[in-house]
Structure formats: C-alpha cells, structure tokens
Amino acid sequence: MHSLHSLPSLATLALAIALALPAQAGDGKLLLTGGVSTIDGAAGGGLTPWAVTGSYATQGEWGGTAFVTRATTSNYGLRVMGAALAWDDRLEFSLARQRLDTENNLAPLGLPGLQLEQDIVGAKWRLAGDAVLDSDRWMPQVAVGLLHKRAKANDLTPTLTGPLGAKRSGSEAYISATKLWLAPGVLTNLTLRATRANQNGLLGHGGAEGRRWQLMPELSVVKLLSPSVAVGVEARLKPNNLERSVLGAGALREQDWFDAFVAWAPSKRFSVTAAYVDLGAIAPAVQPKRQRGAYLSLQFAI
Numbered sequence: 001m002h003s004l005h006s007l008p009s010l011a012t013l014a015l016a017i018a019l020a021l022p023a024q025a026g027d028g029k030l031l032l033t034g035g036v037s038t039i040d041g042a043a044g045g046g047l048t049p050w051a052v053t054g055s056y057a058t059q060g061e062w063g064g065t066a067f068v069t070r071a072t073t074s075n076y077g078l079r080v081m082g083a084a085l086a087w088d089d090r091l092e093f094s095l096a097r098q099r100l101d102t103e104n105n106l107a108p109l110g111l112p113g114l115q116l117e118q119d120i121v122g123a124k125w126r127l128a129g130d131a132v133l134d135s136d137r138w139m140p141q142v143a144v145g146l147l148h149k150r151a152k153a154n155d156l157t158p159t160l161t162g163p164l165g166a167k168r169s170g171s172e173a174y175i176s177a178t179k180l181w182l183a184p185g186v187l188t189n190l191t192l193r194a195t196r197a198n199q200n201g202l203l204g205h206g207g208a209e210g211r212r213w214q215l216m217p218e219l220s221v222v223k224l225l226s227p228s229v230a231v232g233v234e235a236r237l238k239p240n241n242l243e244r245s246v247l248g249a250g251a252l253r254e255q256d257w258f259d260a261f262v263a264w265a266p267s268k269r270f271s272v273t274a275a276y277v278d279l280g281a282i283a284p285a286v287q288p289k290r291q292r293g294a295y296l297s298l299q300f301a302i
Contacts, residue, residue: 029056029057029058029089029132029268030132030227031227031228031265031268032224032227032228032230032263032265032271033052033131033132033180034052034053034054034055034056034065034086034301035050035052035054036067036263036271036273036297036299037054037065037067037069037082037084037297037299039069039071039078039080039096039098039200040094040096040120040122040147040200041080041082041083041084041094041095041096041120041122041147042054042084042092042094042122042124042145042147043055043065043084043086043092043094043124044176044189044191044220045189045220045222045232045234045259045261046069046234046259046261046273046275046277046295046297047218047234047236047257047259047277048176048189048191048193048218048219048220048234048236049124049145049174049176049191050143050176050178050189050191050220051126051129051131051140051141051142051143051176051177051178051189052131052141052143052178053086053089053090053091053092053124053126053143054084054086054092054094054301055084055086055301055302056268056301057086057087057088057089058088058089059088059089060088061087061088061089062085062086062087063085063086063087063301063302064083064084064085064086064301064302065083065084065086065299065300065301065302066081066082066083066299066300067080067081067082067083067297067298067299067300068080068081068297068298069081069295069296069297069298070295070296070297071277071293071294071295071296072293072294073277073279073291073292073293074289074290074291074292074293075102075103075105075282075287075289075291076100076101076102076103076105076279076282076291077100077101077103078098078099078100078101079098079099079101080096080097080098080099080297081096081097082094082095082096082097082120083095084122089126089130090125090126091123091124091125091126092122092123092124092125092145093122093123094120094121094122094123094124095119095120095121095122096119096120096122097117097118097119097120098116098117098118098120098200098202099115099116099117100115100116100117100199100202101115102114102115102116105283105286105287116151116152116199116202116203117151117152117202118149118150118151118152118201118202119149119150120147120148120149120201121147121148122145122146122147122148123145123146124143124144124145124146125143125144125145126141126142126143127142127143127144128141128142129141129142131178131179131180131187132180132182135180135181135182135183136182136183140177140178140179141177141178141179141180142175142176142177142178143175143176143178144173144174144175144176145173145174145175145176146171146172146173146174147171147172147173147174148169148170148171149169149170149171149172149197149200149201149205150168150169151168151169151201151202151203151204152168164203164204164207164242164252165206165207166198166203166204166205166206166207166241166242167204167205167206168204168205169205170196170197170201170204170205170206172193172194172195172196172197172201173193173194174191174192174193174194175191175192176189176190176191176192177189177190177191185223185224185225186221186222186223186224187220187221187222187223187224187230187232188219188220188221188222189218189219189220189222190217190218190219191217191218191219191220192215192216192217192218193215193216193217193218194213194214194215194216195213195214195216195238195239196212196213196214196239196241197238197239198239198241198242198252198254199238199254199282200238203242203252205241206241207241207242214239216236216237216238216239217237218234218235218236218237219234219235220232220233220234221233221234228264228265228266229262229263229264229265230262230263231260231261231262231263232260232261232263233258233259233260233261234257234258234259234261235256235257235258236256236257236258237256238254238255238256238257239254240253240254241254242254252283253281254280255279255280255281255290256280257277257278257279257280258277258278259275259276259277259278259295260275260276261273261274261275261276261295262274262275268301269300269301269302270298270299270300270301271298271299271301272296272297272298272299273295273296273297273299274294274295274296274297275294275295275296276292276293276294276295277292277293277294277295278290278291278292279291279292
C-alpha cells in the first residue's frame, strides 16, 4: 500500500502518463457527463460514485483528472486530493488521500487534536450501457467498482485495532446504475455499496459489534440547468459498526450523509463543485450537534 507521503507524486505521475499517451481525451463527451470527483477519488457526485468514468475519454482514448476538495462543518474539516486515469470510456483507476481534522472536539474521549488520514485506491469497470447514447432508452449505464482503503489514525490506532475491534485497512465493492434523460436534462444514479467502513474508513473497518459487510444504498438526482451547469442532491446511507464501543454507548454512532450541490464546468478542462453538506452527528456523545457546512471541489481534466 502506498504511503501518505507518496500519494501526491503518484497523482502527478498518473497525469504525466495520460499526457504522454498518443490517444488522449477529445470532444466525444458532453460537458459534465463524466461526473465530478467523489471524496473517494472515483468519478460521480461528491459523496457517491456513478457508473461513468472520469474525464472526457471515449473509445480508444485515455483521459485523466486531478482534484482537490475541502469540506468544513461546524466542528470538523475534511481535505481530499487525488487523481484518476480512464481508458476507452470503460475502465477507471483512481487514487485519493483524505485527512479529517477533529480539532479538540474529541477531547472528552481523551483524543484532543486527533487527525484521521487514509489512502484510497480504486478501480471501476463499465459493464453495460452508455449514459449518453442510451439516453432515449430504458437502459442505464452500469459499472462495478472496488475501493481499498487504509487508515492512519495516529493516537487512535491502538484503540481501533484493540478494544474497538476495527481493522486499519479494508475494501469496499459497489455497483452503480446511472440513467441520463437527455431531453429533460435529468440524471439519476443508484449505487449499492458493500462496506464495513466506519466514517468512510477514517475510523477503520468493522468493529467488535459488526464485522460483516453491509449493503448500503446511495442515491443521486441531478438536473442540468444548461450544458455547463448542474444542480443535484445526494443521499448516502452508512453502516453503524461502533454503536456500542468501549468509548461509551453511542459515542461513535454514525448517521447518514446528505448534500445539495451545484457544479459548473466552463470548459472540459476545469470544473468546480460547491455544496451544502449534512454529515449528521459525529461522535454524538460528546458533540451532539449535526455537522452541517460547506463543500468545495476543483477538478482539472485532460
């Protein structure tokens, strides 16, 4: 597994490879039909992957994307950076690094100044359908994906792997179905994710009370206001493996995530996504306030 310090160089290398390839992304795709970069690095919305592949690469072409994301809520801050390579509008490889700053909000649990970090490596394969070419048919675009995550929780690591019973690394599998109705300019996506991740993997995977994978649904609905502007909402349901932990009943209870976003792509080389996010209460025993705030993501494509 790549270290946290090596990920920026890997992202740079991924884009350099794409730039050197002879068949690069052209003008075969419409604006925003490749989605944006999720917090896990895969193409989709902000919170959930879609069946699309990142960049504007079509048949026989390579494409690449790089992104930076910042989300700030009442008490926490999340930073994400990553990159992805896409081939033939069918295969996608992605890398992402996440860092969550809890400041002193977990001090009552004996965890002041805790910073949670993780690396994510992903792959996605389009199985069937074409979101644009099949827009006048019932058939959605369907893809399967795999994400492998490795957390680094600093002072929390002994607690994760000991009393909490969580593993620092784990994998998730998902299947996504994306349907675009081009005439009314509406896109819908349903993703089913098999996961054991706690807070998206930042608190490891599984736990003493829940070791099995759970199938969690995620939904996106998007309206294209113009060829370059889209608005939408997302909902992501999450497992709850640490409900009863040594830190106290409900101390690490998880809640589902929601957002409402607007994405603007002035060109095929650049897009910006802004959102209002609701991440529920994080560690509600010590910070019961729902974590609502702002999300901003910049994506560069080749």
